[in-house]
Amino acid sequence: MPLSLHNTLTRKKEVFAPIDAKKVRMYVCGPTVYDFAHIGNARPVIVFDVLYRLLRHVYGEAHVRYVRNITDVDDKINAAAKANGENIRDLTERTAKEFHADTKALLCLEPDVEPRATEHIAEMIAMIERLIASGHAYEAEKHVLFSVQADKDYGKLSHRNRDEMIAGARVEVAPYKRDAADFVLWKPSPDDLPGWDSPWGRGRPGWHIECSAMSEKHLGPSFDIHGGGLDLIFPHHENEIAQSECAHGGAPFARYWLHNGFLMVEGAKMSKSEGNFRTIRDVLGEAPGEAARFAMLMGHYRDPLDWTSERLMQAIYGLDRFYMALRGIDAAPAAIPVRVLEALDDDLNTPLAIARLYELLGELNTANTTADKARWAGELRAGGLLLGLLQQDSEAWLQGETIDPNEISDAVVKRLEERDWIDEQIRLRLAARQTKNFAEADRIRTDLALKGIILEDGPKGTTWRRAG
C-alpha cells in the first residue's frame, strides 16, 4: 500500500509521489525562540518526526532532506528580551538550546538542516528585490509590502478570497498599504531593535519571508512536503506560497501541505490566564519523554487532542506493559511489521499503529516457545521503530532512567546504592521464602512497595520495577 497523505491544498487524501524519489524534501515551521516551548509546540515536532522516519524508511535515509527552521528574529523575541533585561542574542541562543533538549527528550531525530532566520537575511532581501522587480511588491514609507492583488492565486491554500478577508472585522488598514490585505515583507527598525541594512534602509524582515527564503535555499523553489500547525494555514502559509511562487515565476511551491490539529489541556484551550499553560519541560517533569511522545501519538495528528493527566497515565501504563513483555527476551531482528506500516501509510494513522502494537503484544504474551517469543519481541521492537517508541532497554524503562557511570555525581552514587540495597532486600526475601517464613517475605515486599518498588517473582528469579 502506497503512502497517502491528507493535503490541505486539496482537502483530500492523496497518494504521495515525490518530485524526485532520490531526494524527498520536507520543510516544517519550527519554533520562535523566545521562551520554553509548550506542549502544543511539541505536537508538530513529534508528528513530523514520525513522517520523517517513515519517509526515510520508504525512500532510504540518504534520500530524505528534512528542514526545520528556527525563527530568531521576531517582535515577541524583542519584547521578551526587554522584559527580562536580557541580550536578544543570549535569549535566542539559550532558548534554542532548551528547545533542542526538549526534542531530544521526546526522542525526535534531528532535522537535516536547521536554518536560522538571522543567517538568511541576504537571501530574504534578494527575494524581496525580485518580488519588487516583478511587480508583486512595493515600497512604502520604508516598508516593503506584498501586493495581494498582483497574485491571482492568492488564497488557494486557505480557500478564501480577498473580499472574504476584508470582510473580517479585525482588519486594520495601515495608511501606507495599497490594499488592506497586503502584508509586510520588510519593515524599518529603530536603533534599539535588531536591524540590517537594506535597499530600503535599516530594517528587519516580516514574519513570512524567512520561510520562503530558507526553503528556497535548502530545498529549492519546488519541494514535496510543507508542514506545520493548523493555525499557520492562514496567513503564514498562504503568504509563503504567494511570496515563493511569485518570486519563482509561478513555479509551484510545496506540493503537499500537512497541518496538525490543535491541542487543548484538560479540556480547555491552553492559555496563561487559564492557568493550564504547560511547557514541554513541565511535562518532562511528570513523565519520561517516551511517555509524552506515546501520549501524543495516541491521537491522530489532524484531530484535536486533549492533553490530560489521564492520557499521560495511560501512556505510561501502556509502555509498562510493552517493556514488561519485552523484558529478558532476546528479540530477533525483524522488518517493520506490515500491519504497522499499513497504518502509518494511511495518512500517519498513529492511533491505529499503536493498536497494532497491542496486537503484537498479545502475540508475544501468548507465545509458548522461546523462538516464538524472540520473533514477536522482534516484531514489536521493529513496529515501534517508526513511531520512535520501544527502542530502549526494558530495565531502563522499568527501573527509571539509565545511569551513566561516567557521570559521577551524588545523585548517581545514591541511585547505585539504592540499587544495591534493593538487590540485598531481594536476597533476604528469597532466604525467608526458602524457609517458608512468608511473614518476613511479605514484610519485605510491603516495605519495598511503600518505596514504589514492585517485586515480581518469575521463573528466572525475582525482578523489580518502579511503580508507574
Next chain:
RNA sequence: GGCCGGAUGGCAGAGUGGCUAUGCAGAGGACUGCAAAUCCUCGUACCCGAGUUCGAUUCUCGGUUCGGCCUCCA
C-alpha cells in the same frame, strides 16, 4: 458575518454501507504461599432529524454542539 475541521460504548480511540477494532476502567474465571505479570470469558456505541438504499454509525441534506482561523499572532 466568512472559511474550515470534529462529534463513536464509563474514558481514550480506529474503522466500515450489512460481519471482532484496540487500550484503560468494570464483572467473572485460570494461574499464584502472597503479590505482580499473563491468559480466558462478558456488558455498554456510533449527536439529532430527514433523505438515498433491501439495509446507514458509515453516503446526501438540514440542525445541534465543540474547536480552529479570518494579517504581523504557534
